[in-house]
Amino acid sequence: MQQDQQAPQRVPVRSSRRRFIFGGAAALGALVVGWGVLPPRQRLHASHPLPLSGDAVALNGWIALGADGSVMLAMPRSEMGQGIHTALPMLVAEELDVPLAAIRLVQAPIDKIYGNIAMLKDGLPFHPDDDGRLKAAASWMVGKVARELGLIITGGSSSVKDGWLPMREAGATARAMLLAAAAKQWQARAADCRTEQGFVIHADGRRLAYGALAHAAVTATPAEVVLKAPQDFKLIGRAQPRRDAAAKVNGSAIFGIDVRPEGMVYAAVRMAPVIGASVAKVEPSAVLKMPGVLQVVDFSAALPARTGAGAGVAVLARSYWQARQAALALPLEWQEGPGASLNSAAIYADMAARLDHEAGHTYYAQGDAEGALQQAGSAAGVKRITAEYRAPFLAHAAMEPINCTAQVRDGKVRLWVPTQSPGFAVQAAAKAAGVADDQVELVVTMLGGGFGRRLDVDMVAQVVAVAKQAGGVPVQMIWSREDDTGHDVYRPAALSRFQAALDGQGRVLGLVCKSASGSVSHQFLARNLGLPAGGPDKTTAEGEFDMQYEFPHQRISHVIVDSAVPLGYWRSVGHSHNAFFKESFIDELAHAAGQDGVSFRRGLLQRHPRHLAVLDAAVARAGAPAAGRAHGVALHQSFGTIVAQVAEVAIEEGQIRVYKVVCAIDCGIAVNPNIIAQQAESAVLFGLSAALYGAITIKDGKVEQSNFHDYPVLRMPQAPVVETLILPSAEHPEGMGEPATPPIAPAVANAVFKLTGKRLRSLPLTL
């Protein structure tokens, strides 16, 4: 990282209640934090004690120390491949000054300090360039509400962004307490002491291990707490190996499907294949005599409306195979409702009709777009461009099929679940069992992929409803791949229309973009918080309204179309399709202006140096394409991170073949460049699977796809090489789990246009 040397910034310690001081410029320079009674918005001390073991003592809500020097870190974020169980410990180890390997993770209890504030702030519908008071006020207000809500969620590419200060403050505060404890014991000045990798060391050479100081540190009162200046970082910014790799190569990592509580039985499910259908008739007696079969339980009543899980029954047995065989053999009739008339073609037609007649909500307007288009009229030299784009529903298809294990006994619930939403999981379990939230004990396992699917907790309500009737034994419910594909909460299908006019010099006179889709947030909030649906949903228009091209006249609006198909957050959410629409249309404009896509974009980014730098870096690294191949370019910002991709594409035997993708990234300070590269590789391939193959279609109320044969994803022979470039930055860290997904579809489509002259305006891309 390139940055100026910074002297630690000293902040005087005041004696009022408000002397815990956070600095807005904390990403730069060292920050001194006053010690004292913390204001209510602090995230250092929890109201629930840490689950301690052995002789460990807690120094704050995040960190406990054992006498042997082991460090326990409360971990509220779920590991689903994104490397957060490595990144957050790095932040703590950096400031606490311990070896990364010394940190052990314990699952954080449900407490407000572990809530995800950054994710909720990102949900606000403000343009990234907006630095106005309204945005500042709304951001402050959401931050306040988010602290109160304390939603423990892993999603929205927010974990490092959210943890950047609290984790470092927790580490630095604990370190200061250890320093103060050592100084007191030595009757020395704290200023004469320093720390190094788990030890406090006096200038005269005396040293004490953290473990020996742990008990004294609990009551120690440091004069000040200092966060490191970036130039002093030893871990942050340097590639560190993943802490979970060893357990993931020998089969010992425990995913949801691997928990084995004493006495556990297995459950397979049958869920209504038609959306919204219910159980009409079931004949358990037909399967109760099958080997190992124990019970048939209807879980329909426990499910909220428009959730992934359909109404249906679970079959319990001694082994999963027995349960699954019996479930398949179970005579079952369904009562179909209005959902049986749902069809993909009609859903698109409905969106088109709504776009014809409704203005929708304007998420961003600059100048007078309609006026500019009208004025341009058919004047000489003016080109008018219109286009309509579409994207289908998508399933998440995480490798670990949906599952959850629950035990309901003596008014208590024990839950083992691979979830992104522990808080919602607890609430769903409590509701389904009819107990208070604090009677639910939750273990979050490793997640075999999340991609947003595991933000929803339909499987929790479902299995708890079953376990409640299972006589107190733990029940492990596993969906088949067919259940998983057919009962997802899907990325919404979407339509987007663009109109623009260019003058004779290729300048964009005005641009109007109006899109239509269902709202994930409306459905998610209704399912999980019981909130009534309504109002704008930023995620429907993100990727379009927040583009940073400098058009003098533009209006970006969206029409929310109520969706009977259950919708969910899918890696990069609205960006996943809107980036395809926007970056393809920008390429159409470039072509109409007689310019190449790169120089056209450059001309529209004169006040956006970070975007320019990312674009230029990707293009420079990509060089020239090999013979017979073409380069397609896309630039997109999401979750705070700017990504440019250059895809090297060929057409072979009538198929689109992507050989290589250069992915340049500005994500602020790069905490772990190794995991950032992993996430870029992962996000590109995830987006490319969708771009080339992904489509969930609905026929007569049923999802037509079921398994990897009809919902194909990239396999090794089709996978391009992804080359990641991380631009140096001293800015606050931004998201990295998702931002490399949106640009790949348009980058490939733009390359296909160069190769064939054909503009592909529909996903998946078909020649």
Next chain:
Amino acid sequence: MITLNINGKDMQVDADPSTPILWALRDNLNLTGTKFGCGAALCGACTVHLGGQPIRSCVTPISAAVGQKITTIEAMENDKVGKAVQAAWVKLDVPQCGYCQSGQIMSATALLRTNKAPSDADIDNAMSGNICRCGTYQRIRAAIKDAAKSIA
């Protein structure tokens, strides 16, 4: 009772002969390193070795394994090639969510047992049945080549 030889040991399994090896391993024998992904031999998460050959355990009944040796991810630490593959996987930070990696490692180990210096086409061929949704393919390819060097 059916006797299966798993990771060098004879084990008794109380299950119907039609039960897939996958579920006998996971439910009867508590060997949970082998994963369920699709149930239809489409994703490779359940790959184990039967008589040294990589097979999809989700569609192979235990009756087909009687008298043969089943080898799972849990035994790779004691296998020269398997151990080299695991080491390369860690060295190059292959796993992300990690769920598919047992199957990936079983397929890669089977490849390297018979092909000491696989080409890219050989690797594509051997690994195309194993899906990774985290997109770790390029690291898997590099790790297979790295492991090949270390056992050469």
